Amino acid sequence: MYVLAVAALLAAGFGVSQYRAARSSRLEVTAMRQRALFSLINHVENMEAAMAKARGASSSGQKITFLTNCWYHAGAAQEAVSLAPIGSVDLTRLKQFFGVVGDYALVLSQKIARGDVVTPNEWTELNRLEGSVRDLAAMLADTGTRVAVTGSRFGALLPAVPFGASPADDALFRGFSEIDELLQSVPSPTYDGPFSEQNLKQKPLAPAFAGQEITQERAKEVGLSFVATDDSWDSVRVERIDGAIPCYMVTGKRRDGTEVSAAVSRSGGHVLWVQDSRLPGTPRLTLDAARERAKSFLASKGFGEVVETGWRKGTPASSRVVLAFAPTTTLRGQKVILYPDTVRLEVTLDTGRIVAFDQTPYLANHRPREFPASLLYGPEDAAKVLDPSLKQVGSPRLVVAPRPSGQEILAWEFSVQKDQDTYLVYINAQTGKEEAILRVIESDSGAVTS
Secondary structure (H helix, E strand, O other): OHHHHHHHHHHHHHHHHHHHHHHHHHHHHHHHHHHHHHHHHHHHHHHHHHHHHHHHOOOHHHHHHHHHHHHHHHHHHHHHHHHOOOOOOOOHHHHHHHHHHHHHHHHHHHHHHOOOOOOHHHHHHHHHHHHHHHHHHHHHHHHHHHHHHHOOOOOOOOOOOOOOOOOOOOHHHHHHHHHHHHHHOOOOOOOOOOOOHHHHHHOOOOHHHOOOEOOHHHHHHHHHHOOOOOOOOOEEEEEEEOOOOOEEEEEEEOOOOOEEEEEEEOEOOOEEEEEEOOOOOOOOOOHHHHHHHHHHHHHHOOOOOEEEEEEEOOOOOOOEEEEEEEEEEEEOOEEEEEHHHOEEEEEEOOOOOEEEEEOHHHHHHOOOOOOOOOOOOOHHHHHOOOOOOOEEOOOOEEEEEEOOOOOEEEEEEEEEEEOOEEEEEEEEOOOOOEEEEEEEEEEOOEEEEO
């Protein structure tokens, strides 16, 4: 009896310990995702304010400043929308809307910077978009209030990936469903940019989506087997989603209530993204170990040599890490990094499971590229364009980089330092012009660029 009593006490203590650990992990994840939603609200409100100030500004310099601020907050909103997602709602239209608004603001700012005149019709278009942003901000604020009152749970943390699933009566689900309906009625402005309706219609179909339409049964098989879980499913549902990339939304529910959700393109049958909602345990793996797990997973899926482009955790003590990788190709023996084709993975730091994966940019952009016959600017010539006060770190890298216009350029990427800051500077390999500069931000929670 004494032995049984001691065993019972030990079992009870272990159970309480596990419960507290799980509860702590859930609270941490919930807090991160609540911050994500309210960060989204903040960026949308800043977009509206910047657009209003741009229309009211008197000087060209002020107009450019406010329009550029709108473009910045639109990009930040695009990223933030993926941190508070709903698996049963296609968020492509919401992210495309942010792309349209930010791109339109950038086009106007560049026009002013060139000394061109922004027409009254263009200001009217900006005013109309501002009204849509104002309506969106109000709906997001209302959704945030409902979520705070009901305690709705959020989807999983992974940039640029619409993950997680929620019940039909969930406040977050209803809020984003209403937002999606709102955006269906917002016409695109007439302008020349990568997110303009004309350019989107003219964009050729990606090779990955040129195949035959698959069945729901095939989508179920492909989606739930993409990330190995060795689980049996208590229930499985498959829904048709009509977005920019028509797909099937496949959701497998375990007996414990956790889910694996995957979006599978209807044409070609490719997994766009997949997410496992099961919470990880106490971190035990190092960041380097997580990197190796991610690379091994990519290799198993047929990716060749890849280059890590950044990583991020919700907090330094988080139990999962998001890693981004860009595939590579070669140009006359020179490795070329393909930034438009980036893929993202989320790895748990307890067992190294892959709990999220997004290859939508890869599937949409990856194709055989026609490179110029010769590079007019080699690394030595391109380096002469840099400010002499910048200190080069390491060797320059040849990359394919996206332009704000939606085009791609072949450029030399230089990692440079000035004072205490590190930057990535991109010099066009054909024109010798500086195309972009990004600041590298490193901390205990990640290494990202802005």
